[in-house]
Amino acid sequence: MKQFLLGCLLCALIIPTLSIAQTAQLTEQLGKTVLYEDIALSLDGSHVAWVQSTAATTSKQACIQTTSPNPSAATVNLGSLGQRIDADPAWSPDSKTVALFSTAGEKDQRQLWTVNADGSNPRKLSKLKGYAARPRWSHDGKQIAFLYVEEAGGGGPLMAAPAATGVIDTAVHNQRIAVLDLPTGQLRQVSTANLHIYDYDWSPDDKKFVATAAPGPGDNNWWIAQIYTIDIAKGEATSIYKPSLQVAVPRWSPDGKSIAFIEGLMSDEGFHGGDLFTISADGHDILNRTEKRKSSVSSLFWLRPERILVTEIVGGESTISELTLGDNSMRTTWKGAEHIHAFGNFPNFALSKDGKFAAAARSSYETPPEIWSGPVGEWRQLTSNNSGQSPTWGKAESLEWSNEGFNIQGWLLPPARVESGKKYPMVVLIHGGPSSATMPEWPASFGMARAIVAALSSRGYYVLLPNPRGSYGQREEFTRANVKDFGGGDLRDILAGVDAAVAKHPIDPARLGVTGWSYGGYMTMWTVTQSNRFKGAVAGAGIANWQSYYGQNLIDQWMIPFFGSSVYDDPAVYQKSSPIEYIKKVKTPTLVIVGERDAECPAPQSYEFWHALRTLGVPTQLVVHPGEGHLYLKPENQVDRLDRTIAWFDKYLK
Numbered sequence: 001m002k003q004f005l006l007g008c009l010l011c012a013l014i015i016p017t018l019s020i021a022q023t024a025q026l027t028e029q030l031g032k033t034v035l036y037e038d039i040a041l042s043l044d045g046s047h048v049a050w051v052q053s054t055a056a057t058t059s060k061q062a063c064i065q066t067t068s069p070n071p072s073a074a075t076v077n078l079g080s081l082g083q084r085i086d087a088d089p090a091w092s093p094d095s096k097t098v099a100l101f102s103t104a105g106e107k108d109q110r111q112l113w114t115v116n117a118d119g120s121n122p123r124k125l126s127k128l129k130g131y132a133a134r135p136r137w138s139h140d141g142k143q144i145a146f147l148y149v150e151e152a153g154g155g156g157p158l159m160a161a162p163a164a165t166g167v168i169d170t171a172v173h174n175q176r177i178a179v180l181d182l183p184t185g186q187l188r189q190v191s192t193a194n195l196h197i198y199d200y201d202w203s204p205d206d207k208k209f210v211a212t213a214a215p216g217p218g219d220n221n222w223w224i225a226q227i228y229t230i231d232i233a234k235g236e237a238t239s240i241y242k243p244s245l246q247v248a249v250p251r252w253s254p255d256g257k258s259i260a261f262i263e264g265l266m267s268d269e270g271f272h273g274g275d276l277f278t279i280s281a282d283g284h285d286i287l288n289r290t291e292k293r294k295s296s297v298s299s300l301f302w303l304r305p306e307r308i309l310v311t312e313i314v315g316g317e318s319t320i321s322e323l324t325l326g327d328n329s330m331r332t333t334w335k336g337a338e339h340i341h342a343f344g345n346f347p348n349f350a351l352s353k354d355g356k357f358a359a360a361a362r363s364s365y366e367t368p369p370e371i372w373s374g375p376v377g378e379w380r381q382l383t384s385n386n387s388g389q390s391p392t393w394g395k396a397e398s399l400e401w402s403n404e405g406f407n408i409q410g411w412l413l414p415p416a417r418v419e420s421g422k423k424y425p426m427v428v429l430i431h432g433g434p435s436s437a438t439m440p441e442w443p444a445s446f447g448m449a450r451a452i453v454a455a456l457s458s459r460g461y462y463v464l465l466p467n468p469r470g471s472y473g474q475r476e477e478f479t480r481a482n483v484k485d486f487g488g489g490d491l492r493d494i495l496a497g498v499d500a501a502v503a504k505h506p507i508d509p510a511r512l513g514v515t516g517w518s519y520g521g522y523m524t525m526w527t528v529t530q531s532n533r534f535k536g537a538v539a540g541a542g543i544a545n546w547q548s549y550y551g552q553n554l555i556d557q558w559m560i561p562f563f564g565s566s567v568y569d570d571p572a573v574y575q576k577s578s579p580i581e582y583i584k585k586v587k588t589p590t591l592v593i594v595g596e597r598d599a600e601c602p603a604p605q606s607y608e609f610w611h612a613l614r615t616l617g618v619p620t621q622l623v624v625h626p627g628e629g630h631l632y633l634k635p636e637n638q639v640d641r642l643d644r645t646i647a648w649f650d651k652y653l654k
Contacts, residue, residue: 023455023458023459023643023646026392026454026455026458027451027455027639027642027643028056029389029392030055030056030443030444030451030454031054031055031056031057031444031635031639032054032055032056032389033054033055033368033369033386033389033442033444034052034053034054034369034383034385034386035052035053035054035055035369035444035445036050036051036052036348036361036369036370036371036383037050037051037053037060037346037347037348037361038050038051038087038088038089038347039342039347039348039349039350039359039360039361039371040089040090040091040098040350041067041091041350041351041352041357041358041359041373042091042095042117042352043091043093043094043095043352043353044095044352044353045067045352045354045356045357045373046066046067046068046095046117047064047065047066047067047091047095047117048064048065048067048350048359048371048373048382049062049063049064049065049089049091049098049100050062050063050089050361050371051063051086051087051088051089052385055444055445055451056635056638056639057083057635058083058085058633058634058635059083059084059085060084060085060086060087061076061084061086062076062086062089062098062100062102062115063076064076064089064098064115064117064118064119065371065382065383067357067359067373067374067382071382074117074118074119076098076100076115076119076122077119077122078102078104078105078113078115078122078124084102084103084104084105085102085103085110086100086101086102086103086104087100087101087102087110087133088100088101088133088134088135090134090135090136090137090144091137092137092141093137093138093139093140093141094141095117096116096117097114097115097116097117098114098115098116098117099112099113099114099125099135099137099144100112100113100114100115100135101113101132101133101135101146104124105124109128109129110128110131110132110133111124111125111126111127111128111132112124112125112126112128112132112135112144112146112180113125125144125180125182125185126180126187128148129150129151130148130149130150130151130152130153130154130173131148131149131152131153131154131155131175132146132147132148132149132178133146133147133154133155134146134147134199134200136200136201136202138202138206139202139204139205139206140206141182142181142182142183143179143180143181143182143206144179144180144182145177145178145179145180145190145200145202145209146177146178146180147175147176147177147178147197147200148175148176148177148178148189149173149174149175149176150173150176150189151173152173154173154175154218156219156269156270156345157219157269157554157555157599157600157630158270158345158600158629158630158631159599159629159630159631160595160596160597160598160599160627160628160629160633161554161597161598161599161629162597172216172217173216174193174194174195174196174197174215174216174218175196175197175198175218176189176190176191176192176193176195176196176197177189177190177191177197177200177209177211177230178190179232190209190230190232190235191209191211191213191230191235191237192230192235192236192237194215194216195211195213195214195215195216195228195237196213196214196215196216196217196218196221197211197212197213198211198212198213198214198218198222198225198248198269199211199212199248199249199250199343200212200230200250201250201251201252202252203229203252203256204252204253204254204255204256205256206232207231207232207233208229208230208231208232209229209230209232210227210228210229210230210250210251210252210259210281211227211228211229211230211237211250212225212226212227212228212247212248212250212261213225213226213228213237214226217554219269219554219555219599220554220555220556220557221557222246222269222557223246223266223269223555223557223558223560223561224557225246225247226239226241226242226243226247227239227240227241227243227247227250227259227261227279227283228240229281239283240259240279240281240282240283241279241283241286243263244263245263245264245265245266245274245561246263246264246265246266246274246561247261247262247263248261248262248263248266248272248274248343248344249261249262249272249299249300249343249344251300251301251302252281252302253278253302253305254302254303254304254305255305256281257280257281257305258278258279258280258281258305259278259279259280259281260276260277260278260300260302260308261276261277261279261300262274262275262276262277262297262298262299262300263275263277263288264296264435264476264479265435265476265479265480265483265561265562266435267433267434267435267436267519267558267562268345268432268433268435268436268558270344270345271344271345271433271435271436272297272298272299272341272343272344273296273297273298273313273435273436273437273472273473273479274296274297274476274479275288275289275290275291275293275297275476276288276289276290276297276300276308276310276323277289278325289308289323289325289328290310290323290330292475293312293330293475294314294474294475295312295313295314295319295473295474295475296312296313296314296437296472296473296474296475296476296479297310297311297312298310298311298312298313298318298341298344298472299311299341299342299343299344299347299349301342301351301355303351303353303354303355305325306324306325306326307322307323307324307325307355308322308323308325309321309322309323309351309355310322310323311340311341311342311349313437313439313472313473314335314473315398315409315467315473315474316337316398316409316410316411316437316438316439316440316467316473317335317336317337317338317398317439317440318335318336318338318339318340318341318439319332319334319335320332320333320334320335320340320358320376320377321333333376333377334376334377336364337364337396337398337439337440338362338363338364338439338440338441339439339440339441340360340362348360348361348362349361356375357373357374357375358373358374358375358376358379359371359372359373359382360372360373360379362379363440363441363442364396364440364441364442365391365393365395365396365411365413365440365441365442365443365453366391366395366396367442368386368389368442368444369386369441369442369444370382370383370384370385370386371383386442389442391416391454392416392454392458393413393415393416393443393453393454393457393458394413394414394415394416394417394418394457394462395413395414396411396412396413396440397411397412397413397414398410398411398412399411399412399464399497399500399501399504401496401497401499401500402496403492403493403496403497404489404492404493406469406474406478406481406493407474408466408467408468408469408493408496408497409467409473410438410464410465410466410467410497411438411440411464411465412462412463412464412465412501412505413453413456413457413462413463413465414457414462414505415457415458415459415460415461415462416457416458416460417460418506422506423506423507423508423511424460424461424462424506424507424508424511425460425461425462425507425508425511425512425513425649425653425654426461426462426463426464426498426501426502426507426508426511426512426513427456427461427462427463427464427512427513427514427515427649427653428463428464428465428466428494428497428498428512428513428514428515428534429452429453429456429463429464429465429515429516429520430466430494430514430515430516430519430520430523430524430527431465431467431471431516431519431520432516432517432518432519432520432521433470433471433518433519434470434471434482434486434490434519434562435470435471435472435479436471436472436519437467437471437472437473438465438466438467438471451638451642452515452642452645452646453465455642455645455646456646456649459646459650460654461513461649461653462501462505462507464497464498464501466493466494466497468482468489468490468491468493468494468497469481469482469489469490469493470482470490482562483561483562483563483564484562484563484564484573485577486522486526486546486562486577487522487523487526487527487530487577487579488577490523491523491526491527491530491531494523494527495531495533498512498533509533510535511535511653511654512533512534512535512653513534513535513536513537513538513649513652513653514527514528514534514536514537514538514588515537515538515539515540515645515649516539516540516542517540517541518540518541518542518600518601518630519543520540521539521540521541521542521543521601522539522542522543522579522601524537524538524539524540524542524590525539525542525543525544525579525590525609526577526579528579528586528587528588528590529579529581529582529583529585529586530582530585532585532587532588534588535588535589535652535653536588536589536590536648536649536651536652536653537588537589537590537591538590538591538592538593538644538645538648538649539590539591539592539593539606539609540593540594540641541593541594541595541598541600541601541606541630542579542592542594542601542605542606542609543579543601543605544578544579544580544605544606544608544609544612545578545579545580545605545608546559546563546567546574546575546577546578547567547571547574547575547578548604548605548608549601549602549605550566550567550574551567552602552604552605553599553600553601553602554599554600555599555600579609580608580609580612583609583612583613583616584616586613586616586618587618588618589618589619589620589648589651589652590609590610590613590618590619590620591620591621591623591644591645591648592606592609592610592613592620592621592622592623593606593622593623593624593625593641593644593645594606594622594623594624594625595624595625595627595628595629595630595632595637596624596625596626596627596628597627597628597629598628598629598630599629599630600629600630601630603624606622606624607622610622619652621648623640623641623644625637625640625641
């Protein structure tokens with residue numbers, strides 16, 4: 001270990017980039033970045049609420065601020081000492097009160113609270129035992145609904161899986177819709193016990209819900225969810241639409257006659273993309289409203305019966321557009337090199353009831369995150385908590401190239417300083433999913449491994465972040481182009497992007513690295529079995545063997561739309577894309593990292609790949625971080641993952 005550290009130190013001394021000490025300083029700086037999530041705008045547009053934290057802490061606290069020309073901030077004090085985690089603020093119909101969940105005064109248990117718009121009069125409304133999320137007020141303001149898993153945990157497959165002992169297949173705890181009646185304080189679960197509810201919306205008359213739901217276990221069956229309406233008084237659920245792919249964000253029209261939702265090939269719960277559909281409330285007259293649009297709809301707001309506002313992924317950027325249902329026309333009102341979306345995982349955008357006012361947590365590779373508000377496209381900055389932050393990495397460029405009839409887009413970050421006459425190493429960072437897209441945002445999130453972009457660029461690397469076929473942003477045909485072809489066309493797209501970057505910039509083709517997390521971790525494992533162009537690799541939460549993976553992970557339903565059938569019905573289609581089948585071709589030194597309790601990409605997959613490389617004499621190392629799931633939550637493990645990744649590439653690429 002001492003020799004390894006000395007080798008890294010010597011590299012740092014002769015390469016004109018950040019030293020190890022400076023890298024630690026960068027990590028500390030990024031850790032102080034204030035992050036914003038769960039943006040909620042009052043229905044009249046007068047106040048915005050959000051949850052605030054720093055990149056290096058686990059505490060999260062709700063904040064409220066007016067959006068007037070002279071904004072004033074309110075501290076949400078829930079009367080607790082020490083750290084707490086707030087989540088999911090939601091405004092009452094009269095815009096005077098915020099409901100939210102908080103662990104204030106309790107170790108881990110969330111309870112439902114309300115607080116006034118000025119931060120006064122906090123009230124704890126519940127005595128819950130179990131996971132709770134996504135509060136939503138009824139239109140009359142007399143009830144608050146939320147998702148509830150009684151006597152069990154939740155949060156989706158990104159979270160660490162609980163220890164599994166005893167009779168496994170009998171422990172199903174479905175997430176149900178619970179409704180709290182504010183005048184009486186009575187809490188009742190109104191959705192049926194046999195369905196796991198993923199997302200929901202009140203009907204305009206407060207008598208029904210529309211929901212995406214499936215029988216439990218919930219973490220696995222999101223991929224086969226249907227659209228249901230739920231009669232609140234009777235507790236009856238009726239399926240009105242069984243999709244061919246995945247569905248998300250069901251929303252009722254203001255007149256109660258129709259429902260809108262997103263349908264498409266989605267690989268991860270909470271990361272939405274697809275076409276916008278409408279259907280009558282009784283399940284008839286289904287229409288694809290964006291079939292020929294070269295984008296992926298990521299969220300929607302039904303403002304008036306004839307008007308829907310959507311956020312879209314277009315290439316590697318975001319747009320906000322308005323759909324007029326009468327003639328099915330779409331008008332884009334804003335476009336930017338940012339990641340703007342509502343609902344799902346890590347939402348950062350909200351809209352007033354009339355659609356005239358918006359709020360967003362905006363950031364890019366060049367600008368740190370802050371809260372902005374105002375008419376769409378005319379936002380003004382409300383906060384300045386990150387005013388002391390400035391990039392220590394290079395200026396991002398949108399890179400485009402063609403391959404096999406596809407137009408591919410990606411982002412390229414150069415080193416912080418590029419000197420004439422010198423060539424630099426490059427690391428390819430492949431996104432997860434595969435139904436996802438790399439989009440510009442301030443690279444300070446350690447939990448989702450985005451900080452690696454800043455660290456690599458700051459240390460003298462080019463970083464290529466491609467959006468190959470299978471990604472969002474170029475219509476459903478593009479997203480579906482890697483079905484039954486994992487690692488095939490998408491890898492060829494990525495290698496063509498490497499060639500495009502090398503041809504345009506001073507990149508040393510003999511010093512290339514590759515890394516990624518989740519599907520990106522799989523693609524890293526796959527890449528080193530298919531090509532010897534890369535001299536170093538870091539595979540995070542990867543998949544080595546699709547056949548064994550099918551029986552190990554807790555979300556096998558996601559695989560069927562991509563492979564066409566289960567592994568038991570067509571083992572060959574799983575086998576052909578498995579890195580372990582070509583393991584003897586690997587020459588690239590590969591670091592393998594995974595969370596101990598990862599439910600999406602279980603640790604045995606990383607162990608299998610590392611074990612094979614070690615047996616075959618390929619330089620490798622396996623790191624399993626204790627207690628972590630697919631999404632790392634502990635700051636010390638987040639930083640350790642980053643440090644090990646940088647050290648590995650420094651050793652083999654510099």
